[in-house]
Amino acid sequence: MAGISNVEDDQFCFSSSNFSVQELVKQPIKTIPQHYVRQPVPSAPYGGRPSQMLPTIDMNRLVSGKDFDVELGKLHSTCKDWGFFQLVNHGVSISILEKVKHEVEGFYQLPLEEKMKFRIREGDAETEGYGTIERDGGKFDWADRFFVTVNPIHKRKQHLFPELPSSLRNTLESYILEVQKLGKKLLCLMAKALEMEEKEMECFDDGMQSLRMTYYPPCPQPELVMGITPHSDSSLITVLHQLNSIDGLHIHKDGVWLPVSFLPNALVVNVGDNLEIFSNGVYRSIEHKVVPNAEKERLSLAFFINPKFEVGVGPSPSLINPQNPPLFKRVSLDQYVKGFFSQKLNGKSYLQNMRIDDNGDGEDNNSA
Numbered sequence: 001m002a003g004i005s006n007v008e009d010d011q012f013c014f015s016s017s018n019f020s021v022q023e024l025v026k027q028p029i030k031t032i033p034q035h036y037v038r039q040p041v042p043s044a045p046y047g048g049r050p051s052q053m054l055p056t057i058d059m060n061r062l063v064s065g066k067d068f069d070v071e072l073g074k075l076h077s078t079c080k081d082w083g084f085f086q087l088v089n090h091g092v093s094i095s096i097l098e099k100v101k102h103e104v105e106g107f108y109q110l111p112l113e114e115k116m117k118f119r120i121r122e123g124d125a126e127t128e129g130y131g132t133i134e135r136d137g138g139k140f141d142w143a144d145r146f147f148v149t150v151n152p153i154h155k156r157k158q159h160l161f162p163e164l165p166s167s168l169r170n171t172l173e174s175y176i177l178e179v180q181k182l183g184k185k186l187l188c189l190m191a192k193a194l195e196m197e198e199k200e201m202e203c204f205d206d207g208m209q210s211l212r213m214t215y216y217p218p219c220p221q222p223e224l225v226m227g228i229t230p231h232s233d234s235s236l237i238t239v240l241h242q243l244n245s246i247d248g249l250h251i252h253k254d255g256v257w258l259p260v261s262f263l264p265n266a267l268v269v270n271v272g273d274n275l276e277i278f279s280n281g282v283y284r285s286i287e288h289k290v291v292p293n294a295e296k297e298r299l300s301l302a303f304f305i306n307p308k309f310e311v312g313v314g315p316s317p318s319l320i321n322p323q324n325p326p327l328f329k330r331v332s333l334d335q336y337v338k339g340f341f342s343q344k345l346n347g348k349s350y351l352q353n354m355r356i357d358d359n360g361d362g363e364d365n366n367s368a
């Protein structure tokens with residue numbers, strides 16, 4: 001079994017920044033290796049009052065017509081004030097959620113050599129594939145992840161999704177179809193709540209989508225590490241399936257970190273930077289992070305939904321008028337995604353780069 005001693009052996013020498021935390025914890029850990037220790041230890045207070053539960057949105061109410069206006073109003077205010085919610089009655093079948101859990105667990109149980117076939121390749125600007133990622137200051141997250149573009153199909157990298165074990169691939173294909181439908185419905189509802197023109201909703205068809213399946217091994221001193229560095233997502237929306245029901249997600253709200261409790265049969269949905277831009281700042285992407293569990297592994301599957309590739313990133317034209325000038329630049333999706341991945345994950349810093357300068361020229365001065 002590979003352990004700390006051979007973590008940097010031949011299998012890993014393609015890049016010292018890519019090795020597996022899952023392998024590391026296969027041997028007892030006396031002290032957390034320095035490259036995982038975050039200093040200073042995050043000191044933001046926990047605001048975990050039991051009453052501070054994430055809002056819940058009921059998809060049934062949004063599709064059945066009954067209580068539609070009330071629920072749409074709730075969706076709108078939640079996207080403005082929270083940027084995160086639990087989605088119940090979402091329509092994704094429980095059997096597919098269970099199957100995805102089983103298959104992703106199976107992927108992480110594969111021998112390391114098998115997973116390494118999918119390793120992140122040097123020079124991949126979007127860091128697609130299997131591995132860990134170096135964050136600012138040379139520190140690493142306490143997690144192994146597999147990140148992959150799944151839509152449009154021609155953007156799939158041949159050595160990644162098509163090469164996955166067939167049962168995982170087929171299960172993910174079914175999951176993708178269901179979450180695509182759900183994502184489109186949700187985005188159209190948000191667009192309606194924002195009072196955007198119907199025509200603009202076409203950009204939600206056949207959008208750019210990616211998946212991240214993440215394995216957070218147990219950590220004997222979770223307070224010293226980060227499962228995932230505080231960040232906001234670059235997407236329009238993200239649909240999160242907390243595969244094995246283990247808590248760990250925290251969101252940054254009103255200056256405090258709130259733990260999100262797992263809600264059975266719910267999916268967690270969050271507003272990403274792209275939707276903050278698209279809604280011209282009406283909806284807010286929210287910083288979040290993951291704290292690993294001291295005893296148990298945690299697995300999650302995040303599905304990132306963006307608009308159609310050709311549409312680009314910028315405020316929706318129907319929301320712009322003399323009273324509401326554009327707050328963000330317009331760039332191509334390619335430029336946006338490359339810019340996002342070319343810098344180290346750091347809270348909402350990338351969104352700042354997209355803001356129109358004080359001189360309001362709307363030019364893309366983004367050097368990222």
Ligand SMILES: O=C(O)CCC(=O)C(=O)O
Pocket residue numbers: 212214228233240242248249288290299300301302
């Ligand atoms: O694992 C989680 O709960 C969150 C993952 C996440 O934030 C991400 O993949 O962007």
Ligand SMILES: [Fe+2]
Pocket residue numbers: 231232233288302
């Ligand atoms: Fe995220």
